[in-house]
Amino acid sequence: DTAVSQTPKYLVTQMGNDKSIKCEQNLGHDTMYWYKQDSKKFLKIMFSYNNKELIINETVPNRFSPKSPDKAHLNLHINSLELGDSAVYFCASSQTGGQHSPLHFGNGTRLTVT
Amino acid sequence: DQQVKQNSPSLSVQEGRISILNCDYTNSMFDYFLWYKKYPAEGPTFLISISSIKDKNEDGRFTVFLNKSAKHLSLHIVPSQPGDSAVYFCAASVRPGTYKYIFGTGTRLKVLA
Numbered sequence: 433d434t435a436v437s438q439t440p441k442y443l444v445t446q447m448g449n450d451k452s453i454k455c456e457q458n459l460g461h462d463t464m465y466w467y468k469q470d471s472k473k474f475l476k477i478m479f480s481y482n483n484k485e486l487i488i489n490e491t492v493p494n495r496f497s498p499k500s501p502d503k504a505h506l507n508l509h510i511n512s513l514e515l516g517d518s519a520v521y522f523c524a525s526s527q528t529g530g531q532h533s534p535l536h537f538g539n540g541t542r543l544t545v546t
Numbered sequence: 547d548q549q550v551k552q553n554s555p556s557l558s559v560q561e562g563r564i565s566i567l568n569c570d571y572t573n574s575m576f577d578y579f580l581w582y583k584k585y586p587a588e589g590p591t592f593l594i595s596i597s598s599i600k601d602k603n604e605d606g607r608f609t610v611f612l613n614k615s616a617k618h619l620s621l622h623i624v625p626s627q628p629g630d631s632a633v634y635f636c637a638a639s640v641r642p643g644t645y646k647y648i649f650g651t652g653t654r655l656k657v658l659a
Contacts, residue, residue, distance in 0.1 A: 436589070474649070477647065480646065540589050
């Protein structure tokens with residue numbers, strides 16, 4: 433009964449390819465996020481979606497396109513992969529709406545671009 | 547512009563002693579602060595949080611202290627256990643509904659048996 437699950441866990445691909453990472457949460461949360469952890473271990477927000485609506489896009493290249501078919505899912509599609517895209521990508525969710533609540537993270541997808 | 551900073555990349559503590567992890571922030575609009583623990587190959591796990599209207603919050607062995615005037619928070623773990631060895635991240639957010647949590651760069655805690 434994993435709360436936030438993302439697949440795949442590892443992704444190795446070549447430059448120029450297109451790949452997708454999927455995320456699902458069964459917590460009933462209304463907001464989902466993508467975070468990127470780079471080689472310096474810095475966790476940086478990329479996107480957040482509230483009830484399927486894009487709320488935050490942190491100046492991420494438009495090669496990255498998130499898609500939220502419903503509020504339990506937030507997928508990340510990356511076009512024309514570059515070496516600098518190599519990182520660990522974390523999906524997360526939270527319940528918003530008037531009160532602070534913590535983020536719940538998935539276990540990450542380690543993307544390696546060669 | 548890093549708004550949340552953890553200036554100690556690593557910390558080693560003997561089992562049974564207190565571990566103190568520190569975090570500084572620059573944005574006075576932050577009003578909610580969190581600590582996360584992360585093991586290798588896993589996602590960060592929420593530990594404890596504190597609202598800006600409080601200066602202390604306790605949950606078992608974990609206590610978070612907030613000093614708003616100094617823009618500083620700390621996590622105390624007492625007593626430290628080997629299973630506490632992990633990377634600890636502090637995070638902060640502005641008012642509810644901003645959908646944005648800013649993370650520090652983490653401190654690697656090693657608890658020595």
